Amino acid sequence: MSNVDTVIKDLVIANRILAKEDVVDAYGHVSIRNPDNPKHFFISRSRAPELIERDDIVELDLGGEPVRDEKRALYLERFIHAAIFEKRPDVMAVVHAHAEDILPFGIAKATKLRPVIHSGSFIGAAVPVWDIADKFGDTNVLVTNMAQGRDLAKCLGENNVALMRGHGFASAARSLIEVVRMSVYLPRNARAQMRAKQLGGKIKYLSQGEIDARNRGYSPYSTETWRAWEYWANKASCGHLLSKPEQPPENQHDHKHDHKK
Numbered sequence: 001m002s003n004v005d006t007v008i009k010d011l012v013i014a015n016r017i018l019a020k021e022d023v024v025d026a027y028g029h030v031s032i033r034n035p036d037n038p039k040h041f042f043i044s045r046s047r048a049p050e051l052i053e054r055d056d057i058v059e060l061d062l063g064g065e066p067v068r069d070e071k072r073a074l075y076l077e078r079f080i081h082a083a084i085f086e087k088r089p090d091v092m093a094v095v096h097a098h099a100e101d102i103l104p105f106g107i108a109k110a111t112k113l114r115p116v117i118h119s120g121s122f123i124g125a126a127v128p129v130w131d132i133a134d135k136f137g138d139t140n141v142l143v144t145n146m147a148q149g150r151d152l153a154k155c156l157g158e159n160n161v162a163l164m165r166g167h168g169f170a171s172a173a174r175s176l177i178e179v180v181r182m183s184v185y186l187p188r189n190a191r192a193q194m195r196a197k198q199l200g201g202k203i204k205y206l207s208q209g210e211i212d213a214r215n216r217g218y219s220p221y222s223t224e225t226w227r228a229w230e231y232w233a234n235k236a237s238c239g240h241l242l243s244k245p246e247q248p249p250e251n252q253h254d255h256k257h258d259h260k261k
């Protein structure tokens with residue numbers, strides 16, 4: 001099986017996981033850069049992530065246009081993905097979703113979304129908020145062209161996540177597993193932060209040192225990361241699509257410091 005076949009299968013799994021974990025519903029999408037051609041990426045045609053199969057995956061260029069003749073409808077907001085891949089050569093995978101728990105943090109200016117739980121550390125210390133109205137005035141609040149996508153990508157900058165005011169979020173990472181994990185834990189971090197705020201008093205956020213220590217321990221195919229991917233894929237009824245990559249020797253055993261329960 002070629003690399004691209006595996007990538008497309010992984011993208012199907014990613015769609016199903018994000019649906020099962022309530023990050024996306026009928027709307028929201030995930031994409032992955034073509035490993036053989038960094039100027040192209042894969043994403044589904046316009047369809048709910050829970051229902052996506054291999055044949056739904058299309059290949060688009062960095063202008064958000066299909067590279068082959070395509071009669072089927074595409075996602076209106078595919079430009080989010082195109083613009084982030086264009087701006088960030090380091091990014092291999094992108095998620096856009098409207099998860100409800102993050103929405104208040106894009107609307108209220110008083111409290112910024114920040115990592116408060118260990119699994120939320122990957123969202124990074126700063127999560128910028130992009131407001132489409134700042135540059136484009138009154139729109140339907142969707143990202144429907146490259147100019148809007150590029151403005152969002154500019155706001156994202158070198159960060160992992162940007163909130164989109166009154167809309168949702170965009171997240172970007174070095175691998176598909178990483179962007180899915182980040183997008184699953186982002187709403188959970190938002191929930192924990194919101195509830196802590198309700199309890200009152202000062203919020204204790206993860207320190208920069210703690211965020212850095214979490215990042216240092218991360219590897220996309222480590223035993224710990226794979227554990228979550230395998231669990232989520234089976235929970236989403238697509239364990240049969242899994243293809244485990246060869247493991248580097250240093251990752252063959254559970255790291256003692258992480259998730260020891």
Ligand SMILES: [Zn+2]
Pocket residue numbers: 028077096097098142167168
């Ligand atoms: Zn959207």
